[in-house]
Amino acid sequence: MLKLPIYLDNNATTPCDPRVVEAMLPYFTETFGNAASRNHPFGWAAEEAVDFAREQVARLIGADPKEIIFTSGATESDNLALKGVFEMYAAKGNHIITTATEHKAVLDTCRHLEKQGARVTYLGVNSEGLIDLKELEAAITPATIMVAVIYANNEIGVINPMRDISAITRRHGVLLMTDATQAVGKIPVDVNKDGIDLMAFSAHKMYGPKGVGALYVRRKSPRVKVTAQLDGGGHERGMRSGTLNVPGIVGFGKACEICQQEMEEDGKHLQILRDKLEKALLQLEESYLNGAPNQRLPHVSNISFKYVEGEGLLMGFNKSIAISSGSACTSASLEPSYVLKALGLGDDLAHSSLRFGLGRFTTEEQIDYTIQAVTDAVNRLRAISPLWEMFKDGIDLDTIQWAH
Amino acid sequence: MAYSEKVLEHYNNPKNVGSLDKNSKAVGTALVGSPEHGHSDIMRLQIEVNPVTQVITDARFKTFGCGSAIAASSLVTEWLKGKTIHEALRIDNMDIVEELNLPPVKLHCSVLAEEAIKAAVNNYRYKNGLEALVLEEEEEEYEEEEEESESAFH
Numbered sequence: 001m002l003k004l005p006i007y008l009d010n011n012a013t014t015p016c017d018p019r020v021v022e023a024m025l026p027y028f029t030e031t032f033g034n035a036a037s038r039n040h041p042f043g044w045a046a047e048e049a050v051d052f053a054r055e056q057v058a059r060l061i062g063a064d065p066k067e068i069i070f071t072s073g074a075t076e077s078d079n080l081a082l083k084g085v086f087e088m089y090a091a092k093g094n095h096i097i098t099t100a101t102e103h104k105a106v107l108d109t110c111r112h113l114e115k116q117g118a119r120v121t122y123l124g125v126n127s128e129g130l131i132d133l134k135e136l137e138a139a140i141t142p143a144t145i146m147v148a149v150i151y152a153n154n155e156i157g158v159i160n161p162m163r164d165i166s167a168i169t170r171r172h173g174v175l176l177m178t179d180a181t182q183a184v185g186k187i188p189v190d191v192n193k194d195g196i197d198l199m200a201f202s203a204h205k206m207y208g209p210k211g212v213g214a215l216y217v218r219r220k221s222p223r224v225k226v227t228a229q230l231d232g233g234g235h236e237r238g239m240r241s242g243t244l245n246v247p248g249i250v251g252f253g254k255a256c257e258i259c260q261q262e263m264e265e266d267g268k269h270l271q272i273l274r275d276k277l278e279k280a281l282l283q284l285e286e287s288y289l290n291g292a293p294n295q296r297l298p299h300v301s302n303i304s305f306k307y308v309e310g311e312g313l314l315m316g317f318n319k320s321i322a323i324s325s326g327s328a329c330t331s332a333s334l335e336p337s338y339v340l341k342a343l344g345l346g347d348d349l350a351h352s353s354l355r356f357g358l359g360r361f362t363t364e365e366q367i368d369y370t371i372q373a374v375t376d377a378v379n380r381l382r383a384i385s386p387l388w389e390m391f392k393d394g395i396d397l398d399t400i401q402w403a404h
Numbered sequence: 405m406a407y408s409e410k411v412l413e414h415y416n417n418p419k420n421v422g423s424l425d426k427n428s429k430a431v432g433t434a435l436v437g438s439p440e441h442g443h444s445d446i447m448r449l450q451i452e453v454n455p456v457t458q459v460i461t462d463a464r465f466k467t468f469g470c471g472s473a474i475a476a477s478s479l480v481t482e483w484l485k486g487k488t489i490h491e492a493l494r495i496d497n498m499d500i501v502e503e504l505n506l507p508p509v510k511l512h513c514s515v516l517a518e519e520a521i522k523a524a525v526n527n528y529r530y531k532n533g534l535e536a537l538v539l540e541e542e543e544e545e546y547e548e549e550e551e552e553s554e555s556a557f558h
Contacts, residue, residue: 315471386448
């Protein structure tokens with residue numbers, strides 16, 4: 001029996017895997033010690049649990065446990081990486097290169113740093129959401145200290161070629177930072193093979209708990225340092241003070257371990273379901289896939305249904321299916337997704353987009369239901385869309401003299 | 405954000421969807437909400453007017469937009485029927501906001517519906533050789549929006 005509502009917004013957050021919750025529970029009540037309490041068994045047990053989790057997290061990304069700094073999540077990790085490197089490497093330069101399709105946690109931190117004297121280059125992307133590597137290389141100057149490129153985009157799922165990017169940053173002696181929140185646990189990420197120097201990621205996008213994340217900070221070739229952004233007890237090798245969230249970290253570790261074991265199988269399963277969904281929805285007239293088709297996360301699909309507005313479309317089934325839209329009908333600016341705009345989509349297509357984010361617990365039955373519900377809603381809204389009528393009448397919308 | 409019951413009702417069962425003959429002299433057509441000007445909603449509103457009594461005998465819409473925009477369009481088609489065009493011009497966007505319990509982020513949907521009414525009335529008047537009617541008293545808040553209130557179907 002199909003249980004509603006169906007959750008297809010796994011890029012926003014994922015449910016905790018029950019195995020993760022089970023691992024966490026003792027650390028709320030029995031093993032509740034402060035990991036920094038060095039002189040009694042409660043503290044030792046907590047520290048041991050954190051060390052174990054640190055190994056689980058490090059193993060998933062091919063890092064050394066000493067290179068993992070626990071934080072409250074990817075936003076904090078992005079802030080620590082960007083601000084911490086900008087301050088630590090001030091003597092070397094003030095130039096940061098990033099992309100137009102980063103998460104807000106990177107973009108807004110860069111805007112903040114610009115006010116502190118940073119010079120930031122925002123690289124554009126092509127219609128598939130990919131940066132031009134020649135443009136990246138040409139943007140590097142002697143003052144460049146860091147390149148920050150998102151590993152896999154949260155809206156369209158496009159995966160950046162990190163190995164090609166790190167070949168460039170290495171050649172120029174520039175640090176490579178990446179927000180890998182959507183990628184870690186979903187696709188193989190290896191900080192050494194990928195040549196990454198700093199990497200932000202989060203537990204709740206990979207079936208772990210909310211409120212815990214990590215920043216990977218490379219210790220060898222090169223040894224990277226960041227200036228702490230939170231002062232206090234000097235936890236996490238002085239880079240991030242604050243009592244460790246032991247149950248959260250334990251859950252994060254367990255989530256990483258499960259992902260490492262099941263990623264391959266999960267990925268195959270999800271890609272089959274995603275492709276089924278995508279194939280069916282792209283059969284609708286005037287529907288378009290957003291983002292490079294063959295360089296994407298296996299569980300993400302972003303589709304524009306031309307001539308219907310995304311939020312209006314969602315309303316057709318938002319009691320039974322949870323997905324998100326690139327429309328910004330509710331935002332104060334009425335501006336649609338900046339990521340889709342960066343791909344060169346017009347407002348019409350950007351407003352008409354839906355993002356489907358499948359997850360470990362998605363079933364084929366749910367996908368079949370979704371295909372039917374979305375198809376029905378698109379057809380119903382097109383029947384009341386003036387733009388669809390004009391399109392069907394052969395009127396080129398670009399030639400309409402809009403009143404202004 | 406949760407939608408009000410009234411918005412849901414209009415969204416699920418929109419009233420008066422469709423078209424009237426835009427070439428008829430009795431029909432006024434408005435197409436408002438240019439996508440090039442940052443609108444996320446586009447409304448086409450049509451009214452059929454009895455030339456003798458100036459009473460609106462029929463109203464139809466088609467709307468590209470969120471649920472609130474669809475609901476606002478559906479609502480005004482219901483309100484317009486039976487009103488004279490002068491009465492129609494007195495429909496204020498805040499009347500729509502109140503009726504549908506629209507939250508502040510959805511005010512623009514009501515503004516667009518009000519613009520559509522004015523544009524449809526004036527398109528009808530224009531076709532019949534009459535000058536545009538503008539009510540003086542309610543121009544304070546949304547002045548910047550007013551300039552977009554003309555029909556695309558002149």
